[in-house]
Amino acid sequence: MNTNKITLLGTGTSVGIPMVGCKCIVCKSEQPKNKRLRTSAYIEYEGKNFLIDIGPDFRQQMLNNQIENIDAILITHPHFDHIGGYDDIRGFNFSQEKPIKLYTNQFSYEALKKQFYYVFEASDYPSLPSTEYIEIKENTTFQFETTDIKALGIWHGKMPCLGFRFGNLAYLTDVNDIPENVFEDLKNLDVLILDALRIDKHPSHFSLKESIEIAKKINAKQTVFIHISHHMGLHEEVSKILPKNMTIGFDSQTINF
Ligand SMILES: [Zn+2]
Ligand SMILES: [Zn+2]
Ligand SMILES: [Zn+2]
DSSP states (O other): OOOOEEEEEEOBOTTOBSOTTOOSTTTTOOOGGGOBOBSEEEEEETTEEEEEOOOTTHHHHHHHTTOOOOSEEEOSOOOHHHHTTGGGGHHHHHHHOSOEEEEEOHHHHHHHHHHTHHHHSOOOOSOOOOEEEEEOOTTEEEEETTEEEEEEEEEETTEEEEEEEETTEEEEOSOSBOOGGGGGGGOSOSEEEEEOOOSSOOSSSOOHHHHHHHHHHHTOSEEEEESBOGGGOOHHHHGGGSOTTEEEOOTTOEEEO
């Protein structure tokens, strides 16, 4: 049996922690667990390497975690903190000498094309990022070579977002509403990675209280919260108030599944 592993490349919300210009206790903390790059993950599953989202910290995340190969990129939704590093995949294009397969829905792909318009215009410029787009639809299973991955349709305010299930792990970032039918696909999980922005309610992310309720309903063996804002407070303080089997994630954390 393969050992499957997720690495949390970043666990911070869109502005990261520390946020530029902020002097709060979290942003000023020297504790490494209070420093958070933008949310993204690397999943080694059945011998293949998947990147979930390609945020503005992508390059640093690859270097920090010594990642030397990506077989496929999965995009959850097209906010800048999830696609802003797209241009930097050129490094892998040079080393792997081929386009990288990119799986997302049509909505995100159209937005990516607008954001990085110069990549998708006819051009003979030789060093543009290169991907091969494969459309996936929510609530369907898709294949990458011999692996099966399920795409889950969730809501991020008014924006559709994709969650993913790899075997007994599910990854749900940028979400504040999970349609009832999707819970069917979240049964028997060993690991649930779930958005929990901050203590206070927010229009497009689960608050910590909401995430805890959802995590109880899903009942994975282990739940790890991501996409954390400096408003959440210090990692070491928030960790004390969480139910059993639930933790706040931190950058470069790895979990086998
Ligand atoms: Zn985000
Ligand atoms: Zn702050
Ligand atoms: Zn978002």
